Amino acid sequence: MRILLDGMGGDNAPEAIIQGAVSAQKLIDHEIIVIGQEDVILPAKKKHGGKKLGFVPASEVISNDDAPVKAVRSKKDSSIVKGIELVKNGEADVFISAGSTGALMAGGLFILGRIQGIDRPSLATVYPVIGQEPSLLIDAGANAECKPNNLLEFATMGSIYMEKVMGRKNPRVGLVNNGAEEHKGTTLTKAAHELLSRSPINFIGNVETRDLPNGVCDVIVTDGFTGNALLKLTEGMGLMVLRELKKRFTKNGLTKMGSLFLGKELVNIKSEFNYVEYGGAPILGVKGAILKMHGSSDKIAVEKTILKAIPYVENNVVDVIQNSTVEIEEIVQS
Amino acid sequence: MRILLDGMGGDNAPEAIIQGAVSAQKLIDHEIIVIGQEDVILPAKKKHGGKKLGFVPASEVISNDDAPVKAVRSKKDSSIVKGIELVKNGEADVFISAGSTGALMAGGLFILGRIQGIDRPSLATVYPVIGQEPSLLIDAGANAECKPNNLLEFATMGSIYMEKVMGRKNPRVGLVNNGAEEHKGTTLTKAAHELLSRSPINFIGNVETRDLPNGVCDVIVTDGFTGNALLKLTEGMGLMVLRELKKRFTKNGLTKMGSLFLGKELVNIKSEFNYVEYGGAPILGVKGAILKMHGSSDKIAVEKTILKAIPYVENNVVDVIQNSTVEIEEIVQS
Numbered sequence: 001m002r003i004l005l006d007g008m009g010g011d012n013a014p015e016a017i018i019q020g021a022v023s024a025q026k027l028i029d030h031e032i033i034v035i036g037q038e039d040v041i042l043p044a045k046k047k048h049g050g051k052k053l054g055f056v057p058a059s060e061v062i063s064n065d066d067a068p069v070k071a072v073r074s075k076k077d078s079s080i081v082k083g084i085e086l087v088k089n090g091e092a093d094v095f096i097s098a099g100s101t102g103a104l105m106a107g108g109l110f111i112l113g114r115i116q117g118i119d120r121p122s123l124a125t126v127y128p129v130i131g132q133e134p135s136l137l138i139d140a141g142a143n144a145e146c147k148p149n150n151l152l153e154f155a156t157m158g159s160i161y162m163e164k165v166m167g168r169k170n171p172r173v174g175l176v177n178n179g180a181e182e183h184k185g186t187t188l189t190k191a192a193h194e195l196l197s198r199s200p201i202n203f204i205g206n207v208e209t210r211d212l213p214n215g216v217c218d219v220i221v222t223d224g225f226t227g228n229a230l231l232k233l234t235e236g237m238g239l240m241v242l243r244e245l246k247k248r249f250t251k252n253g254l255t256k257m258g259s260l261f262l263g264k265e266l267v268n269i270k271s272e273f274n275y276v277e278y279g280g281a282p283i284l285g286v287k288g289a290i291l292k293m294h295g296s297s298d299k300i301a302v303e304k305t306i307l308k309a310i311p312y313v314e315n316n317v318v319d320v321i322q323n324s325t326v327e328i329e330e331i332v333q334s
Numbered sequence: 335m336r337i338l339l340d341g342m343g344g345d346n347a348p349e350a351i352i353q354g355a356v357s358a359q360k361l362i363d364h365e366i367i368v369i370g371q372e373d374v375i376l377p378a379k380k381k382h383g384g385k386k387l388g389f390v391p392a393s394e395v396i397s398n399d400d401a402p403v404k405a406v407r408s409k410k411d412s413s414i415v416k417g418i419e420l421v422k423n424g425e426a427d428v429f430i431s432a433g434s435t436g437a438l439m440a441g442g443l444f445i446l447g448r449i450q451g452i453d454r455p456s457l458a459t460v461y462p463v464i465g466q467e468p469s470l471l472i473d474a475g476a477n478a479e480c481k482p483n484n485l486l487e488f489a490t491m492g493s494i495y496m497e498k499v500m501g502r503k504n505p506r507v508g509l510v511n512n513g514a515e516e517h518k519g520t521t522l523t524k525a526a527h528e529l530l531s532r533s534p535i536n537f538i539g540n541v542e543t544r545d546l547p548n549g550v551c552d553v554i555v556t557d558g559f560t561g562n563a564l565l566k567l568t569e570g571m572g573l574m575v576l577r578e579l580k581k582r583f584t585k586n587g588l589t590k591m592g593s594l595f596l597g598k599e600l601v602n603i604k605s606e607f608n609y610v611e612y613g614g615a616p617i618l619g620v621k622g623a624i625l626k627m628h629g630s631s632d633k634i635a636v637e638k639t640i641l642k643a644i645p646y647v648e649n650n651v652v653d654v655i656q657n658s659t660v661e662i663e664e665i666v667q668s
Contacts, residue, residue: 130578144512144520178478178562186478186559209563210570225520228512229543229560230567236544237571244464245579 002054003309004092007036007044008061008079009099011296014044017098020302022050032306033092035079037061058082064295068102072110080104084111087288093313094289096280096305098297105142108286115318117325120150121285122224123292124158125231128238129215136162136171137220140281141228148191149332151175151221152199156324157284158219159201164315165282165308174207174217176226182206188223196221198331280305282312284321289313336388337643338426341370341378342395342413343433345630348378351432354636356384366640367426369413371395392416398629402436406444414438418445421622427647428623430614430639432631439476442620449652451659454484455619456558457626458492459565462572463549470496470505471554474615475562482525483666485509485555486533490658491618492553493535498649499616499642508541508551510560516540522557530555532665614639616646618655623647 005021007014014036021032033054034041045053060078062071072081080099084107086092097104105123114121124138138158143150155173162171175193177185182193184206196203207216209230222230280291289312293305339355341348348370355366367388368375379387394412396405406415414433418441420426431438439457448455458472472492477484489507496505509527511519516527518540530537541550543564556564614625623646627639 130574131581141512176563178475178559189559208566210566212567213570213574225512225523226560226563229510229564232542232544233546233564233567234571236547237568238575240464240547241572241575 001030001094001310001313002092003030003032003306003313004056004083004086004095005032005034005302005306006079006083006095006097006099007034007041008058009097009295010293011098012298013098014040015048016297016299017302018044018048018050018053019299020297021053021306022048023299023303024306025050025052027303027307028310030310035083035086037079056082056086062100062103064100066100066103068100068106071100071103072106080107081111084108084288084290087290088112094291094309096291096293096302096309098293098295098302101141101292104290104292105283108283108288108290112286112288112290115285115287115322115325117329118153118157118285118321120146120153121283122150122154122157123281124154124161124284125281127212127220127231128234129213132215133166133168135212135215135218135220136166137222137227137231138284139222139224139227140231141224142283143224144228145225146188146223148188148195149328151188151192151223152195152328152331153285155196155201155203155219155221156199156328157321158221160320160324161282161284161312161317162218164317164320165311167311168218170202171218172204172216173201173219173221174204176209176212176220176222176230177206178208180206180208192221195331198334200327280308282317284317287318287322289318335364335428335644335647336426337364337366337640337647338390338417338420338429339366339368339636339640340413340417340429340431340433341368341375342392343431343629344627345432346632347432348374349382350631350633351636352378352382352384352387353633354631355387355640356382357633357637358640359384359386361637361641362644364644369417369420371413390416390420396434396437398434400434400437402434402440405434405437406440414441415445418442418622418624421624422446428625428643430625430627430636430643432627432629432636435475435626438624438626439617442617442622442624446620446622446624449619449621449656449659451663452487452491452619452655454480454487455617456484456488456491457615458488458495458618459615461546461554461565462568463547466549467500467502469546469549469552469554470500471556471561471565472618473556473558473561474565475558476617477558478562479559480522480557482522482529483662485522485526485557486529486662486665487619489530489535489537489553489555490533490662491655492555494654494658495616495618495646495651496552498651498654499645501645502552504536505552506538506550507535507553507555508538510543510546510554510556510564511540512542514540514542526555529665532668534661614642616651618651621652621656623652 058079123142125140127135127137138154369390392413394409457476459474461469461471
């Protein structure tokens with residue numbers, strides 16, 4: 001397996017990317033190749049003992065400030081465009097990047113193309129559940145406005161990813177709604193509920209957001225506007241609560257012993273909130289494997305994402321999604 | 335001023351309702367009247383020293399299990415229907431209830447009627463901001479599907495309530511969106527952004543949900559589906575984080591001293607999260623004052639809501655909203 005890593009994307013590139021790749025390389029036998037600008041990547045490889053890592057040059061960089069569609073069309077020799085092309089040509093099995101989500105999505109759509117039968121490819125992301133295994137939230141923001149069949153596609157693709165990559169057996173799929181009862185919801189969620197009920201996935205019905213932090217389901221299905229709002233609120237709440245607790249405990253002048261305990265627990269909880277560490281967000285529904293990492297990914301996040309890429313490729317998630325589309329179409333049309 | 339209190343609504347009725355009314359009565363000169371079943375309210379009044387409280391009999395009760403519209407139409411002698419009718423007839427200035435939100439909304443619409451020029455009356459609720467004054471979130475769930483002019487109405491009514499009742503000068507109004515930039519968003523949020531920009535309110539633009547816990551704006555404007563999702567996630571996250579911290583600190587066997595500090599801070603933060611204590615959620619856009627309390631309101635919540643009802647009535651919020659509708663219509667039509 002050839003794992004291709006974007007050496008130019010994210011806040012901590014190229015250092016964290018190379019360091020994470022070097023750590024991962026020690027654990028696996030697969031080939032890891034870094035793509036990026038020669039004068040940036042080669043010195044970093046040398047500095048961090050990355051001589052076993054492969055290298056592919058790409059002279060351009062797409063930044064978060066670039067308009068995604070325009071950048072993908074004009075920066076042909078960027079790490080993102082060239083990286084996704086290498087997946088398309090079969091020269092790499094998966095492309096991993098902490099770069100622009102929009103450009104990765106646009107690149108996936110234009111270069112790899114949609115899987116036939118999938119109307120809207122989607123970005124799925126891990127949702128932190130403290131003290132338990134995380135859930136998967138789909139759509140995380142790629143499709144702000146959705147139709148009922150899109151939510152069925154998200155549910156199906158999310159369920160496949162959760163089972164094949166995260167190893168969750170028979171994952172419970174929940175639909176975000178403003179009430180648990182079947183008859184509640186908007187035009188969209190009511191119609192989606194009906195489609196999901198007829199699907200072979202393990203659909204447990206509507207879920208209310210108050211139960212998401214308790215891990216009420218393995219796959220959280222929602223439109224991209226709501227998904228984006230939920231993810232960012234979770235992030236904001238987590239940071240705020242930890243900051244407030246720290247401030248108050250410091251102010252109260254806890255005993256040294258107590259502070260030590262506290263500090264450790266706060267760090268533990270913070271790290272569990274830090275869903276970037278769980279290993280990448282897949283772009284599902286395109287004809288090839290792309291994993292997006294959080295822009296602030298550190299070397300541990302990079303290492304974990306590389307490890308997650310292996311079952312993604314080995315279990316042929318792209319093909320399994322392709323095979324599910326016949327059933328999706330049957331449900332939608334019946 | 336005559337403040338009318340539903341003695342039958344909420345998990346802790348009638349005890350907490352009567353106790354809260356008795357506490358509030360000591361602080362204010364206004365008349366407080368409790369409405370409900372004679373055999374329930376009179377003994378509770380007697381038990382908790384509520385002889386100064388007025389009483390109005392209502393033989394029926396609308397529960398959360400009743401279908402709201404049907405209940406409002408059939409249970410004419412319920413505390414909710416009769417209570418709202420007393421507001422309509424001018425026999426009470428405000429009606430406060432911890433009962434069924436749906437029935438209060440339906441009662442407001444059918445009995446009081448919409449303010450002319452307000453397409454969609456809305457439920458607004460306080461959003462907790464730890465360590466600061468709370469924000470107001472509108473719509474909190476009454477209108478799951480909205481049009482751009484509805485969001486302009488919510489923004490205007492929320493801004494008026496925040497200024498007149500919560501005493502916030504020139505409240506900053508933010509529109510929940512999937513990006514801060516003006517061009518980002520759905521068809522709905524883009525059109526709403528355009529309307530809000532032309533409104534005389536203090537519109538600060540799009541806000542991302544990650545900034546809500548930091549109090550990025552005073553009035554959080556969104557459709558009822560998203561509003562419901564954000565409120566319930568905030569509630570769920572708050573409970574989860576506090577529960578996890580408590581569990582871990584207990585497990586680690588903190589020193590007694592440390593535990594005392596911790597326990598106190600956890601209770602403090604929990605109480606700040608407990609937005610029910612801030613005093614009721616107004617149903618805005620109907621021709622009369624209704625305040626909905628959380629179903630689990632305790633006596634402190636009841637007392638605080640009664641106090642909040644005074645500026646609601648004294649500052650003629652209903653009239654001020656009525657006067658704002660000309661401007662709303664001009665913005666929408668231009």
